[in-house]
Every structure is written in structure tokens, then in C-alpha cells.
Amino acid sequence: MIDRKSAAARPQRKAVAFEFKFLDEKASPGTFEGYGSVFNNEDDGGDLIQPGAFAGVIQRHQAKGTMPKMLLNHGSMGGFFGGGDPMADLPVGCWDTMSEDTHGLQCKGRLINLDTESGKRIYGAMKEKALDGLSIGYSVGDYVRGTKPNEPRRTIKTIKSLPEVSLVTFPMNELARAGAVKSITTIREFEDFLREAGGFSHAAAKAIASHGFKSSEPRDEDGANKLLESLKGLRAMSQPTSS
Numbered sequence: 466m467i468d469r470k471s472a473a474a475r476p477q478r479k480a481v482a483f484e485f486k487f488l489d490e491k492a493s494p495g496t497f498e499g500y501g502s503v504f505n506n507e508d509d510g511g512d513l514i515q516p517g518a519f520a521g522v523i524q525r526h527q528a529k530g531t532m533p534k535m536l537l538n539h540g541s542m543g544g545f546f547g548g549g550d551p552m553a554d555l556p557v558g559c560w561d562t563m564s565e566d567t568h569g570l571q572c573k574g575r576l577i578n579l580d581t582e583s584g585k586r587i588y589g590a591m592k593e594k595a596l597d598g599l600s601i602g603y604s605v606g607d608y609v610r611g612t613k614p615n616e617p618r619r620t621i622k623t624i625k626s627l628p629e630v631s632l633v634t635f636p637m638n639e640l641a642r643a644g645a646v647k648s649i650t651t652i653r654e655f656e657d658f659l660r661e662a663g664g665f666s667h668a669a670a671k672a673i674a675s676h677g678f679k680s681s682e683p684r685d686e687d688g689a690n691k692l693l694e695s696l697k698g699l700r701a702m703s704q705p706t707s708s
Contacts, residue, residue, distance in 0.1 A: 478600050495576035501599045502570040511618025519570050522627045532560040534629040598633040614667050
């Protein structure tokens with residue numbers, strides 16, 4: 466089943482350990498390349514991105530002469546990390562090229578403002594492998610939802626938009642996951658959240674959602690975090706213990 470409407474409506478984030486390397490430092494300090502997304506690899510959220518998924522959005526950027534922004538921890542959209550800093554959305558670098566090959570989304574970019582304190586900190590953290598995550602801000606186009614326990618939750622065929630690609634401190638950001646609760650309006654979306662943020666199995670998520678979901682309940686950021694913590698506690702109690 467392809468659900469274009471609900472998939473395209475919400476901006477999403479997908480984080481990976483960034484497989485990158487710095488290029489010729491003498492010629493162009495701060496220039497690096499690597500893969501921001503790997504194809505045919507089911508991630509912790511149960512998503513699998515197919516080859517060709519980024520082709521259309523890359524072409525649209527090229528036609529407009531633009532590239533996704535390079536931010537740090539999603540800027541002001543990163544919740545805790547963005548905070549109230551008016552400079553949070555200031556790019557920390559520029560993406561020069563993005564393309565697909567057989568492995569995934571290949572990105573080449575460069576850090577900027579290396580003569581400033583913030584630029585030096587980011588550059589140093591990357592060189593020491595302390596800042597080693599990459600997260601794409603995107604919206605989904607076409608995808609197929611898995612119907613069997615051994616299938617990916619979603620097999621993503623196309624990425625509709627790719628406004629930013631961030632360097633991130635924590636590749637799996639639970640605060641970002643919690644924020645998704647605000648946009649839950651259907652029982653299916655609640656099941657997805659239980660599986661992604663709560664770590665429940667497909668069967669357990671379906672059972673909890675069918676008995677506890679009310680689409681009319683308001684969901685704010687504070688409520689999202691409380692729900693996530695409650696889910697963690699519930700899951701912990703349901704796990705077998707060893708003596």
C-alpha cells in the first residue's frame with residue numbers, strides 16, 4: 466500500500482553514522498565527502514531506502530541552482546539543540562555536490578568560517594571523530610508499507626524534498642522522535658511511533674494502539690516527552706530479566 470498523502474505531509478529526519486573522510490587539507494581545509502544515506506539497509510526505525518529515491522530531489526535542486534543547507538543538529542528545528550539561539554539556523558558549511566551511486570547518497574561539502582571559534586570547534590570535533598553523525602531533513606514521496614513481521618516498516622521509493630542535511634552529535638536523537646507525536650492523527654501513525662520511539666514489536670504496537678489511541682487528544686512537546694518516557698518504562702517492565 467502506498468500512502469502518498471500522509472507520508473508527504475510531515476517533515477522527517479533520518480540519522481546515520483556519517484561515513485566521511487577529509488580530502489586534501491592543504492588545498493582546501495575543511496572539505497570532506499562521504500555517504501549520508503545507504504541504500505537497501507533497514508535502519509533502526511524500520512525504514513529501507515531504495516536506490517533512485519534521491520534522484521528526483523537532486524535534479525530539482527540542480528535545476529534551481531540550490532543545494533540542501535548544511536546545519537548543525539538541525540538548527541532551531543532540533544528542539545533541545547536549537548534552543549532560543551537566533552544563530553541556530555546559520556549554516557556551518559556548504560554542500561557542493563550530492564549524487565547517487567550504487568551504495569547510497571554521496572555528499573561532498575566544506576565547512577565554512579574555519580577562522581572563527583565555532584568553526585574551529587566543529588572542524589576539530591569532526592577530525593577527532595567526536596562529531597560523526599549525519600541526519601537528513603526530508604519528506605517522503607512514494608513508499609510501500611510492510612505487511613509482514615520480517616518486512617521493513619516502510620520501503621521508501623522516492624524522497625520528495627530534502628531541505629537540509631545536518632551534522633549531528635547524536636545520530637539517533639530521541640528528542641527529535643518525541644516531537645513527532647505532535648503530528649500523530651491516525652492509529653497507524655501511533656503504531657509507527659510506538660515501534661520507532663518505544664521499541665515495541667509490530668504486534669505489541671498494534672495491540673497498544675488499538676486500545677489506547679484517541680485522535681482528539683492534544684499533543685504538545687511536553688506531552689510528547691512524557692509519553693516517550695512512559696513507553697520506555699512500559700517496555701522495560703515487559704522485558705524478561707535474568708538472575
